[in-house]
Amino acid sequence: MNAWLIRGARVLGADPTDITIEDGLITELAPAGRATKVAGQVIDADGLIALPGLVDLHTHLREPGREDAETVASGTAAAALGGYTVVHAMANTDPVADTAGVVEQVWRLGREAGYADVQPVGAVTAGLKGTQLAELGAMAESAAQVRMFSDDGQCVSDATLMRRALEYVKAFDGVIAQHAQEPRLTQGAQLNEGEMSARLGLTGWPAVAEEAIVARDCLLADHVGAALHICHVSTAGSVEIIRWAKSKGWRVTAEVTPHHLLLTDQLAAGYDPVYKVNPPLRTAADVAALREGLADGTIDCVATDHAPHPAESKETEWSIAAFGMTGLETALRAVHEAMVTTGLIDWAELADRMSRRPAAIGRLARTHGRPLAAGEPASLVLYDQAPVTAVDPAAHASRSRNTPFAGIKLPGQVIATFLRGTPTVLQGRLCR
Amino acid sequence: MNRHLISAADLSLADAISILDTAEELARLAERPIPKLPTLRGRTVVNLFYEDSTRTRISFEAAAKRLSADVINFSAKGSSVAKGESLKDTALTLQAMGADAVVIRHNASGAPHRLAEWVRGSVVNAGDGTHEHPTQALLDAFTMRRRLGRLSGLRVTIVGDILHSRVARSNVWLLHTLGAQVTLVAPPTLLPVAIGTWPCAVSYDFSSVLPASDVVMMLRVQHERMAQAYFPSVREYSRRYGLDGDRMALLPPHAIVMHPGPMNRGVEITADVADSARSTIVEQVANGVAVRMAVLYLLLGGGPGGPGMAGGPAGQAAMPEPAGVAL
Amino acid sequence: MLGADEIRRALSRIGHEILERTDGGTDVVLLGIPTRGVPLASRLAARLAQTEGIEVPAGSLDITLYRDDLRLRPARALGHTEVPDCGVDGKVVILVDDVLYSGRTVRAALDALGDLGRPRAVQLAVLVDRGHRELPIRADYVGKNLPTSKREAVKVLLAETDGLDSVLLQVRPEAGQ
Ligand SMILES: [Zn+2]
Numbered sequence: 010m011n012a013w014l015i016r017g018a019r020v021l022g023a024d025p026t027d028i029t030i031e032d033g034l035i036t037e038l039a040p041a042g043r044a045t046k047v048a049g050q051v052i053d054a055d056g057l058i059a060l061p062g063l064v065d066l067h068t069h070l071r072e073p074g075r076e077d078a079e080t081v082a083s084g085t086a087a088a089a090l091g092g093y094t095v096v097h098a099m100a101n102t103d104p105v106a107d108t109a110g111v112v113e114q115v116w117r118l119g120r121e122a123g124y125a126d127v128q129p130v131g132a133v134t135a136g137l138k139g140t141q142l143a144e145l146g147a148m149a150e151s152a153a154q155v156r157m158f159s160d161d162g163q164c165v166s167d168a169t170l171m172r173r174a175l176e177y178v179k180a181f182d183g184v185i186a187q188h189a190q191e192p193r194l195t196q197g198a199q200l201n202e203g204e205m206s207a208r209l210g211l212t213g214w215p216a217v218a219e220e221a222i223v224a225r226d227c228l229l230a231d232h233v234g235a236a237l238h239i240c241h242v243s244t245a246g247s248v249e250i251i252r253w254a255k256s257k258g259w260r261v262t263a264e265v266t267p268h269h270l271l272l273t274d275q276l277a278a279g280y281d282p283v284y285k286v287n288p289p290l291r292t293a294a295d296v297a298a299l300r301e302g303l304a305d306g307t308i309d310c311v312a313t314d315h316a317p318h319p320a321e322s323k324e325t326e327w328s329i330a331a332f333g334m335t336g337l338e339t340a341l342r343a344v345h346e347a348m349v350t351t352g353l354i355d356w357a358e359l360a361d362r363m364s365r366r367p368a369a370i371g372r373l374a375r376t377h378g379r380p381l382a383a384g385e386p387a388s389l390v391l392y393d394q395a396p397v398t399a400v401d402p403a404a405h406a407s408r409s410r411n412t413p414f415a416g417i418k419l420p421g422q423v424i425a426t427f428l429r430g431t432p433t434v435l436q437g438r439l440c441r
Numbered sequence: 442m443n444r445h446l447i448s449a450a451d452l453s454l455a456d457a458i459s460i461l462d463t464a465e466e467l468a469r470l471a472e473r474p475i476p477k478l479p480t481l482r483g484r485t486v487v488n489l490f491y492e493d494s495t496r497t498r499i500s501f502e503a504a505a506k507r508l509s510a511d512v513i514n515f516s517a518k519g520s521s522v523a524k525g526e527s528l529k530d531t532a533l534t535l536q537a538m539g540a541d542a543v544v545i546r547h548n549a550s551g552a553p554h555r556l557a558e559w560v561r562g563s564v565v566n567a568g569d570g571t572h573e574h575p576t577q578a579l580l581d582a583f584t585m586r587r588r589l590g591r592l593s594g595l596r597v598t599i600v601g602d603i604l605h606s607r608v609a610r611s612n613v614w615l616l617h618t619l620g621a622q623v624t625l626v627a628p629p630t631l632l633p634v635a636i637g638t639w640p641c642a643v644s645y646d647f648s649s650v651l652p653a654s655d656v657v658m659m660l661r662v663q664h665e666r667m668a669q670a671y672f673p674s675v676r677e678y679s680r681r682y683g684l685d686g687d688r689m690a691l692l693p694p695h696a697i698v699m700h701p702g703p704m705n706r707g708v709e710i711t712a713d714v715a716d717s718a719r720s721t722i723v724e725q726v727a728n729g730v731a732v733r734m735a736v737l738y739l740l741l742g743g744g745p746g747g748p749g750m751a752g753g754p755a756g757q758a759a760m761p762e763p764a765g766v767a768l
Numbered sequence: 769m770l771g772a773d774e775i776r777r778a779l780s781r782i783g784h785e786i787l788e789r790t791d792g793g794t795d796v797v798l799l800g801i802p803t804r805g806v807p808l809a810s811r812l813a814a815r816l817a818q819t820e821g822i823e824v825p826a827g828s829l830d831i832t833l834y835r836d837d838l839r840l841r842p843a844r845a846l847g848h849t850e851v852p853d854c855g856v857d858g859k860v861v862i863l864v865d866d867v868l869y870s871g872r873t874v875r876a877a878l879d880a881l882g883d884l885g886r887p888r889a890v891q892l893a894v895l896v897d898r899g900h901r902e903l904p905i906r907a908d909y910v911g912k913n914l915p916t917s918k919r920e921a922v923k924v925l926l927a928e929t930d931g932l933d934s935v936l937l938q939v940r941p942e943a944g945q
Contacts, residue, residue, distance in 0.1 A: 208635075209572060478883070480833040738846075743837065
């Protein structure tokens with residue numbers, strides 16, 4: 010029997026509790042020292058916070074196609090080290106995950122890796138080309154049971170195509186996750202359009218290019234009564250539009266990345282492309298609005314947009330460097346810093362934004378993002394909030410090193426991650 | 442002086458004045474029977490040009506050679522960065538060759554910043570994308586000072602495609618540092634949206650600012666901007682923002698007309714203006730050599746324990762918490 | 769070591785010697801080496817004009833770009849070179865400096881002068897010769913020979929640059945202190 014006793018963990022930051030895990034399930038929660046079942050291995054979790062296993066709605070695992078940047082195995086290892094128990098693998102692989110065959114391949118690779126569950130996201134349009142719907146129904150019916158579809162990396166910019174996609178996936182309770190970027194307004198765009206882009210001579214990426222699509226798609230979602238998810242919201246204006254759409258009762262959800270909660274376009278001053286990301290880092294005012302939106306629930310969840318790239322894609326001039334940042338291994342610490350340290354949310358709310366709500370949006374609420382309670386799957390994280398250390402990319406399990414937090418001091422450390430009762434991380438290190 | 446000259450915005454007033462004063466002395470030496478100086482003997486200057494710009498390259502080459510530096514021209518044009526050798530690998534090659542300075546012209550904004558991280562020598566920005574062209578701004582300031590006797594309080598009007606102009610950016614920062622008052626004139630489409638954060642005034646009405654201008658600097662406007670809907674037609678652009686004889690007549694008698702070249706005669710400037718006595722366009726070219734000599738001398742003419750134009754490239758995120766981390 | 773009167777007398781004596789040894793100042797051009805050689809050259813010219821009624825052109829010759837020790841220090845600001853209208857070709861150029869020490873400044877000045885033209889002869893006038901030559905160079909006119917140790921520093925102050933005329937001998941602090 011696979012059994013664990015976690016002693017004295019503070020569940021969602023509350024009083025110290027003993028957690029008993031047996032055969033993949035939580036079988037008992039008892040005040041510290043009062044566990045009735047004493048079996049299996051014991052973990053001293055005194056002072057640690059217990060959170061439900063984190064759920065990422067937005068991960069680029071790069072396999073198949075760019076195994077030099079990441080594989081399903083290395084990406085899920087990074088996920089486990091970051092406290093994640095499931096990641097949604099974005100469709101912009103090579104080949105594109107636009108058929109039942111490819112999504113099943115990714116799903117199987119994830120099952121073999123075992124560090125975290127992998128839930129494939131299907132492409133909305135064939136080849137991400139934005140012209141023709143991919144076989145959404147076939148992907149939904151495949152073993153991978155795809156429910157979230159996204160052309161992420163590309164915006165589904167054609168309004169009619171977007172409308173059809175939203176409508177079509179209603180048949181199987183699907184959701185379209187939109188990468189909101191009006192393409193004509195962002196031709197050659199490099200950096201948030203504002204003071205920094207003007208000074209640095211980098212082509213501006215206006216906030217309106219995101220907000221115009223967010224607004225359009227909210228209206229479309231209402232019109233056809235479908236579910237829309239907005240990827241990586243990055244501007245104050247988008248937050249406002251989503252708040253308005255939600256006030257109407259429309260089926261709109263949204264995510265924000267850890268880097269957009271913590272970093273601004275000022276970092277581009279030295280032209281280091283490690284800070285080049287899509288959507289771009291914005292201003293301090295946007296960061297404040299995003300934090301507020303996440304705190305009040307306008308933005309439902311945090312998603313990493315973990316986008317690994319090999320060194321040569323970043324050791325270049327800014328304008329030819331790849332967009333994207335790694336995030337899985339720093340997300341919890343970054344959100345801790347941006348949201349909890351600042352007092353905007355507590356640990357229970359963090360669990361809501363990083364586990365329960367993303368699981369619901371990903372249509373995984375039966376297996377992930379569950380409460381920490383007896384009878385529930387034992388997918389959880391033990392987190393030490395005390396240490397403050399500089400992020401060291403060399404220590405990351407991801408194959409790529411393009412973290413914007415390199416050298417920056419962040420609080421916290423993931424001590425252990427359990428996936429359905431099996432530890433994937435213990436003592437801060439990957440198991441097996 | 443800093444170890445590099447990457448941005449005019451990095452120059453302090455003292456740095457800028459020191460470059461102009463040094464250039465002044467060097468310009469006078471150029472009139473001697475033997476204009477060559479032994480100062481940089483044994484130093485190697487690499488001209489690393491990713492963009493065709495014969496005039497700028499020749500100007501830097503002449504400057505380096507007059508100071509007796511060894512000059513290596515490394516034309517990377519055509520070796521489009523995407524397929525050819527990466528900038529980093531090129532930098533490591535130059536490093537191995539012992540380049541004391543690399544003069545870089547590149548179509549990507551910020552390329553000199555990147556280069557400065559990979560080479561040990563000094564990096565001189567000879568124009569990067571739509572970012573800066575600091576030696577152009579220095580030679581413009583030098584030309585203004587020679588013609589008008591001062592820079593402080595000078596009213597300088599810069600006209601044209603500000604959005605895409607590295608010359609305009611460098612001039613705005615440098616002239617601001619030197620105490621001049623800059624007014625930018627352009628169609629609103631060709632101004633950055635954040636123009637309000639720059640230390641200058643903005644006008645859409647060219648004629649109205651001319652009577653109060655000591656200097657008018659015309660920027661080259663590229664035809665392809667029309668296709669991108671920045672303005673409707675060359676004719677309309679010339680009518681609203683071009684400098685012709687009638688407009689020039691609105692200038693005060695002492696005012697000068699500048700152009701960084703190459704000119705589009707008949708577009709932003711008419712031939713009679715370009716060839717008039719007010720025009721400094723030919724002087725600008727000559728002054729370019731003296732200013733670039735000054736820059737090379739101040740960067741390379743000393744030894745370690747060096748001068749200190751204030752540290753590394755601007756904006757290098759200082760640990761532990763760089764600007765832009767909202768902690 | 770020297771006060772204003774002694775400096776005046778020294779320059780006066782140099783002036784006389786120049787006349788004696790240049791056929792009454794014929795074809796002489798005085799070139800001061802910045803910083804303090806420049807006012808010394810103009811004082812000499814003024815003295816010759818006042819006391820002897822002889823007009824000797826004076827200018828300045830910056831040697832910074834010819835120094836052999838450029839790499840030992842950060843880039844230095846350039847001094848001013850001002851050659852009198854008559855030029856230097858065929859002239860007797862007298863280089864004027866405040867202190868003669870290693871001789872390296874004079875070596876650089878000779879190089880700089882060579883790029884300006886071809887004088888008939890070059891001579892050297894210094895206010896103070898403190899010895900310790902490192903090159904085969906000697907002065908033709910010396911205001912005062914001042915035996916010094918290498919640990920000492922000779923500082924010439926002039927009214928034009930420093931507000932008063934004086935020559936000071938200072939002991940340099942030991943390295944490392
Ligand atoms: Zn995206």
